[in-house]
Every structure is written in C-alpha cells, then in structure tokens.
Amino acid sequence: MEMMSGAEMVVRALKDVGVEYVFGYPGGAVLDIYDALFAQDDVKHILVRHEQAAAHMADGYARSTGKTGTVLVTSGPGATNTITGIATAYMDSIPMVVLSGQVPSQHIGEDAFQETDMVGCSRPIVKHSFLVKKAEDIPVAIAKAYYIANSGRPGPVVIDLPKDIVNIQESHPYEYPEDFSIRSYNPTEKGHNKQIKKAVEAIKAAKRPVVYAGGGALGASRKLIKLAEMLNAPVTNTLMGLGAFPGTHEQFVGMLGMHGTLEANKTMHNADCIIALGARFDDRVTNNVEKFCPYARIVHVDIDPTSISKTVNAHIPIVGAVDKVLSQFFDHLKDIDQDTQKEKLQDWWKQIRQWQSRKCLNYATASEVIKPQEVIQSLYKHTDGKAYVSSDVGQHQMFAALYYPFDKPRQWINSGGLGTMGFGLPAAMGVQFAHPDAISAVVTGDGSIQMNIQELSTCLQYNLPIKIISLNNRALGMVRQWQDMIYKGRHSHSYMESMPDFVKLAEAYGHVGMRVDHPSELDDAMARCMAIKDKLVFMDIRVDQNEHVYPMQIKFGAMDDMRLSKTERT
Amino acid sequence: MRRIISVLLENEPGALSRIVGLFSQRGFNVDSLCVTTTTDPTLSRITITTHGDDKVIEQITKQINKLVDVFKVMDLTEGSHLERELMLIKVATPNEHIRAEVKRMADIFRGNIVDVSARNYTIQLTGPSDKLDAFITTATELTDVLEAARTGVCGLSRGDKALKI
Numbered sequence: 173m174e175m176m177s178g179a180e181m182v183v184r185a186l187k188d189v190g191v192e193y194v195f196g197y198p199g200g201a202v203l204d205i206y207d208a209l210f211a212q213d214d215v216k217h218i219l220v221r222h223e224q225a226a227a228h229m230a231d232g233y234a235r236s237t238g239k240t241g242t243v244l245v246t247s248g249p250g251a252t253n254t255i256t257g258i259a260t261a262y263m264d265s266i267p268m269v270v271l272s273g274q275v276p277s278q279h280i281g282e283d284a285f286q287e288t289d290m291v292g293c294s295r296p297i298v299k300h301s302f303l304v305k306k307a308e309d310i311p312v313a314i315a316k317a318y319y320i321a322n323s324g325r326p327g328p329v330v331i332d333l334p335k336d337i338v339n340i341q342e343s344h345p346y347e348y349p350e351d352f353s354i355r356s357y358n359p360t361e362k363g364h365n366k367q368i369k370k371a372v373e374a375i376k377a378a379k380r381p382v383v384y385a386g387g388g389a390l391g392a393s394r395k396l397i398k399l400a401e402m403l404n405a406p407v408t409n410t411l412m413g414l415g416a417f418p419g420t421h422e423q424f425v426g427m428l429g430m431h432g433t434l435e436a437n438k439t440m441h442n443a444d445c446i447i448a449l450g451a452r453f454d455d456r457v458t459n460n461v462e463k464f465c466p467y468a469r470i471v472h473v474d475i476d477p478t479s480i481s482k483t484v485n486a487h488i489p490i491v492g493a494v495d496k497v498l499s500q501f502f503d504h505l506k507d508i509d510q511d512t513q514k515e516k517l518q519d520w521w522k523q524i525r526q527w528q529s530r531k532c533l534n535y536a537t538a539s540e541v542i543k544p545q546e547v548i549q550s551l552y553k554h555t556d557g558k559a560y561v562s563s564d565v566g567q568h569q570m571f572a573a574l575y576y577p578f579d580k581p582r583q584w585i586n587s588g589g590l591g592t593m594g595f596g597l598p599a600a601m602g603v604q605f606a607h608p609d610a611i612s613a614v615v616t617g618d619g620s621i622q623m624n625i626q627e628l629s630t631c632l633q634y635n636l637p638i639k640i641i642s643l644n645n646r647a648l649g650m651v652r653q654w655q656d657m658i659y660k661g662r663h664s665h666s667y668m669e670s671m672p673d674f675v676k677l678a679e680a681y682g683h684v685g686m687r688v689d690h691p692s693e694l695d696d697a698m699a700r701c702m703a704i705k706d707k708l709v710f711m712d713i714r715v716d717q718n719e720h721v722y723p724m725q726i727k728f729g730a731m732d733d734m735r736l737s738k739t740e741r742t
Numbered sequence: 743m744r745r746i747i748s749v750l751l752e753n754e755p756g757a758l759s760r761i762v763g764l765f766s767q768r769g770f771n772v773d774s775l776c777v778t779t780t781t782d783p784t785l786s787r788i789t790i791t792t793h794g795d796d797k798v799i800e801q802i803t804k805q806i807n808k809l810v811d812v813f814k815v816m817d818l819t820e821g822s823h824l825e826r827e828l829m830l831i832k833v834a835t836p837n838e839h840i841r842a843e844v845k846r847m848a849d850i851f852r853g854n855i856v857d858v859s860a861r862n863y864t865i866q867l868t869g870p871s872d873k874l875d876a877f878i879t880t881a882t883e884l885t886d887v888l889e890a891a892r893t894g895v896c897g898l899s900r901g902d903k904a905l906k907i
C-alpha cells in the first residue's frame with residue numbers, strides 16, 4: 173500500500189473521487205493540505221477572495237453540471253464564512269462537499285485560536301457531516317461524503333479535519349475504498365408499483381391535467397418532455413425547475429408562483445390533476461394553502477419523503493427519483509393514444525390559450541428610460557437563448573426568470589430557496605470553470621453585486637470572461653417594491669446614496685466596464701458586450717427605478733389571485 | 743396527541759445532537775428523551791415522547807428517518823406497546839403521621855423507599871408516566887415535594903414486533 177501524509181490523503185482522495193476543481197482559501201489549519209495541493213496538478217485549486225464566494229462557486233459549478241462542488245477552507249472564520257453558501261446549497265438541494273480545517277484534536281473544546289465547532293454550526297444546514305478523528309479514516313470519509321452529497325436528495329456535506337490528522341510529518345497507508353456502504357442510508361429511487369398504477373389511472377382520467385416540475389426534474393428533462401407530449405398536458409416549472417421543460421415549447425405555460433405567469437397559476441388553480449415532479453409546494457408557490465388548487469387530485473413524486481404532504485396534502489404520494497418514476501409511468505402509458513388525448517384536452521387548451529391571450533408579461537416601454545424587462549430580452553437575443561444565466565436576488569432575478577425562456581436544464585442558476593444576495597457573480601464563475609467555452613452571464617442588481625464584488629479580482633486571476641448584466645435602479649428594488657405596495661411608499665433604507673462608479677470599478681479590477689443609460693443604446697451595447705469573448709464585461713445599465721415585478725400573487729389569496737400591474741388585478 | 747417515538751441509530755458522536763437539533767430547528771416538541779446504547783454497542787436507541795397532530799407526527803418521523811445516521815423510526819403509540827419511566831422523588835416527612843402516610847402511599851404505588859433521613863424520604867417508582875404524575879399529585883397534597891428526577895419514557899412494542907436492523 174502507498175504511504176502518505178493525512179494531507180496527501182485528502183488531495184489524493186479528492187482526485188480518486190473525480191474532483192476537478194477545489195474552490196478555497198488557505199489558513200493555519202489547512203496549510204498542510206495546501207502544501208499537498210502544491211505538489212500536484214490533478215486537482216485544480218481556485219483561490220477566491222472570500223470563503224462565502226468559494227461556496228457559491230462550487231455551487232454554481234454543481235448546478236450547471238450536476239456534479240458535486242468542492243470547497244476547502246481553514247478553521248474558524250474560514251469555515252464560518254462558508255455558512256451562507258452552505259445554507260444556500262442546502263435549501264436548493266445542491267451537491268457540495270466542504271472541507272474545513274479544524275484546530276488539532278487535543279485542543280478541540282479549549283477555545284483555541286481559530287476554533288469554531290463547524291460540525292455544530294453547520295448541522296441544521298447540511299445533509300450530513302463528518303469530524304474525522306484519524307488519518308486512516310480520511311479516504312472513507314471523503315468517499316462517503318461525495319456519495320451522500322450526490323445521491324438521494326442531494327445536499328451539502330461538511331468534513332471537518334483537525335490539523336493533527338493531516339500533519340505532513342506522519343505517514344499512513346492509503347487505500348481508496350472502491351466498495352463501501354452506509355448501512356443506515358439507502359435512498360429510495362424507484363416508486364412503489366401500486367402507487368405508480370394509481371397515479372397513472374389518475375393521469376389518464378384527467379381532463380384538466382398540469383405537470384408542475386421543480387428542481388428535482390432537472391435531471392429528467394427528456395422524459396419530462398416525453399410525458400408532457402404524450403399527454404398533451406400543459407407544463408409549468410418552478411423558479412428552481414426552469415429549463416427542465418423548454419421555455420419555448422408550446423405546451424409551456426411559464427413559471428408558477430408568487431411571480432409566476434397568470435396562465436401558469438390559472439392552469440394550476442383550475443386543474444383536476446396536478447402531476448408534481450420534484451417540486452415541494454413551497455410557500456412562494458402555493459400562496460394560501462387553504463385555497464390551494466381546490467379541484468385537483470395531486471400526484472406528488474419526490475425523492476424526499478419529507479417533502480410529500482408537508483404543506484399540501486398529496487392524494488397519490490410516490491417516493492422516488494423523477495427519472496426512474498417517469499420510466500415506470502411509461503410502462504403503464506403505452507396504450508395511450510395521442511389523438512384521443514388531444515381531443516380530450518381540447519376544452520382545457522382553449523381555456524389556457526384564453527388566459528395566455530391576456531399577455532401578462534407585456535409591459536410599457538418608455539422612450540427615455542430603459543425598462544429592466546427589455547434588458548433581459550436583449551440579453552436573450554444576443555445570446556441566442558443559449559447562455560448560462562446566473563442571478564442574484566431581487567427584482568432582476570424575477571425579470572430574468574420571466575423574460576429569458578430557458579430551453580435547457582441547468583442553464584438557469586439562482587438561489588431560489590434561501591434567496592441569497594451575493595450569489596450571482598461567484599455562481600457564474602463556477603459555471604464558467606465548468607463550461608469554459610459557453611457564455612456565463614450574471615443578471616444582478618446594484619445591491620446584490622456589491623455583496624461579493626471582491627470576486628472581480630478572482631475573475632482576473634483566472635481570466636473568466638463573465639458577462640455581468642447589472643440592472644442598476646439605484647435602489648434595493650424588491651424591497652422598494654414591497655414598500656410601495658404595503659408601506660405606502662415609505663422607502664425605509666431601500667435606497668443607496670453612494671453608488672460606486674461601476675465602470676471605473678470594473679476597470680480598476682482589470683476588466684471592461686460599460687455604462688448604458690438610454691433605451692436606444694441598449695441593443696448595441698449588448699452586442700458589443702457579447703462580442704468581447706476574452707474579457708469580463710461589467711454592464712452598468714441604468715433602468716427605471718419605479719418598475720415593479722408583475723404578475724404578483726396577492727397575499728392570503730389563492731394561487732391565481734394576482735396583481736397584473738400597479739392598477740390591475742385578477 | 744401524545745406519541746412515543748423510538749429511533750434506532752448509529753452510536754456515533756454527533757448523532758444525538760442531530761436528532762435533538764432537528765426537534766428545535768423544526769419547532770417539534772420534546773416532552774421526554776431517553777438515550778442509551780443497545781445490546782449491539784454500535785447502535786443507540788432513542789425514545790422520544792412528543793405531541794402534535796397527525797401531520798406534525800408524520801413530519802417528525804419522516805424528518806428523523808431522513809437523517810443519514812438513522813436506521814429505523816417507529817411510533818410505538820401506533821400499536822400496543824409497553825412504556826415505563828423511573829422516578830426518584832424526595833418528599834418532606836416532618837412528623838410521624840406524614841412518614842406513615844408517605845410509606846403507605848409508596849406501597850400503594852408499588853414504590854420503594856430507597857433513602858431515609860431525619861426530615862425526608864426518597865422514593866423510587868417505576869411505571870407509565872401517568873402513574874408517576876399521579877404519585878406526584880398525591881404527594882403534593884400530603885406534604886412538600888423537595889425534588890424529583892425522572893428518566894423519561896422508554897418503551898417497546900408488544901409481541902413480535904421489534905426495532906432492529
């Protein structure tokens with residue numbers, strides 16, 4: 173057996189597990205591991221400027237590939253800086269492994285320098301965690317961590333590594349565990365046959381079906397399309413699921429929920445059968461659960477049993493992976509006839525087309541001021557709808573979700589569950605590492621971009637030609653919108669009085685900055701931005717400060733109780 | 743509704759804190775908690791008494807089950823089961839009359855007096871929780887209860903059903 177130090181074992185096990193990139197930042201407790209990284213180049217280390225950003229980069233890498241993202245940080249502040257990133261990944265079920273340094277075992281509990289109980293701090297926001305006690309346990313802990321992170325319902329896993337066990341002075345035999353099992357962990361992949369049959373019966377009987385697909389369906393996109401086309405059913409995606417079903421498909425009715433389209437929410441509300449695939453009926457979707465979809469039988473497919481009947485009762489629960497369960501559905505749907513199905517849903521589609529004719533996403537353009545919606549449409553046009561679009565959190569996020577139809581899964585990268593401002597730029601960087609030849613754009617706001625702006629420096633170091641599309645409304649727009657609507661326009665601290673000059677800022681970091689003020693300049697500027705292939709471009713686009721995101725559900729109402737503009741409601 | 747939930751999990755450091763953390767994190771109630779290793783030293787058994795409506799209890803069992811360290815979760819109260827709790831209770835015995843009454847009461851409840859001093863008795867009592875509650879009520883009517891310590895409920899299903907891997 174090969175002999176090596178604990179630190180070398182860490183790096184070697186990462187290689188053996190198939191890790192390409194580690195996003196990290198060094199410090200006392202992990203210097204040995206950094207020394208081991210230095211000695212090889214199989215595992216590439218990306219030096220960030222803030223550990224929170226390392227976690228978001230690993231997250232963006234994971235979201236855009238389906239592979240597990242990896243983070244390496246030191247103990248104490250290095251570890252706690254990743255907490256927001258871990259929580260973000262946890263809420264959206266993103267596979268991630270965070271390796272954190274820890275003080276030497278014999279000092280744990282003594283309030284030693286840079287000691288934090290990382291396993292304790294992260295406990296409520298991880299799928300699982302390991303505190304490794306002996307160097308010999310490193311390979312197994314790493315193998316298990318990656319397996320847990322990316323099986324069942326994916327999620328972040330923390331591995332805490334006390335400094336003494338990674339000591340480069342000591343050698344231990346290394347063996348990567350090819351075969352291991354975790355006896356208490358066996359996620360259910362296949363659906364229960366009896367439930368499958370019941371579900372298929374309900375689906376066949378439905379006259380007004382709808383497919384409601386979330387982040388759990390991103391890995392089953394092709395089968396999702398097959399199911400929808402087989403049934404001729406309308407499809408809606410959650411904010412997390414955008415791209416699972418093509419945004420330009422004629423059966424797509426748009427995103428649902430708080431800022432969903434009128435037609436998506438109407439279709440849900442009036443459906444007689446909801447086929448929920450890898451979605452979790454969260455409060456930003458359902459609005460008032462008491463009034464939620466009164467006519468529907470609900471078939472709920474999810475790999476996580478706790479997601480089923482948590483907020484909304486499922487009539488036909490199926491625990492299993494969407495991909496596997498859809499195959500099981502197909503076994504029982506062989507006899508379905510598409511023409512009959514078309515005829516059966518004719519009235520339903522007539523109704524849906526009528527809701528669509530309301531054109532809820534229409535907005536008034538202005539001659540002197542850029543509307544945020546047109547920026548997204550311009551981005552769509554100049555990227556042929558093919559860019560990876562990462563987003564921050566706020567109005568711009570909703571505009572991006574609504575006005576950029578995503579045709580492919582994993583193209584749309586956003587913090588849906590936690591709503592983490594500061595996510596966008598580092599996530600787009602993770603995406604760019606994973607897809608060096610693709611366009612990786614960030615849609616952001618003047619508030620959000622300043623929450624991880626230091627990563628512009630990392631972008632320069634690694635030559636990442638990210639396209640930053642900043643919808644600058646000189647305000648925390650989403651906060652301001654709520655203040656307009658609920659607090660009689662009292663803009664308490666939602667306004668920023670000292671915006672930096674973003675163009676100069678981008679230039680100071682060695683990038684290209686562009687400022688766009690006028691609607692007539694927008695298209696040209698966007699084209700110029702996309703033509704610059706080898707450099708990061710920061711587009712500071714001045715947009716209308718008073719624009720609101722519509723449609724918007726009315727609080728305490730049903731799914732389809734919505735405001736359609738500042739003056740109209742359903 | 744009161745429920746008794748038994749959990750079989752890896753006997754690993756941190757496993758208990760994950761369970762306890764889950765209860766506080768999700769706003770579930772813990773009325774009592776009893777933790778020990780099992781006859782297999784690599785496993786622990788946790789017995790939790792909790793209360794909530796069916797939906798809450800369903801979430802509790804599912805959420806516990808979801809933890810990577812957990813093998814099995816069983817709601818003992820779903821079927822017929824045994825439950826026992828042990829209590830040590832110290833009561834004041836200021837005079838002959840109360841001493842005699844406490845002794846009589848302990849006998850009726852099948853308790854044992856396990857410690858005696860000039861001014862108090864300590865009684866050991868086992869049984870279902872409501873029996874221990876009843877003893878406390880009666881004792882309080884009679885004299886001062888100085889302190890009581892309870893182990894929390896432990897329980898098993900009756901018959902062949904068993905919580906094992």
Ligand SMILES: Cc1ncc(C[n+]2csc(CCOP(=O)(O)OP(=O)(O)O)c2C)c(N)n1
Nearest residue numbers: 566567568591593617618619620648649650
């Ligand atoms: C870390 C964090 N802090 C606070 C919030 C609350 N919040 C949600 S949207 C928003 C405003 C975002 O402003 P900006 O990034 O400028 O985007 P805009 O809404 O103007 O498009 C705030 C403060 C949050 N989501 N995340």
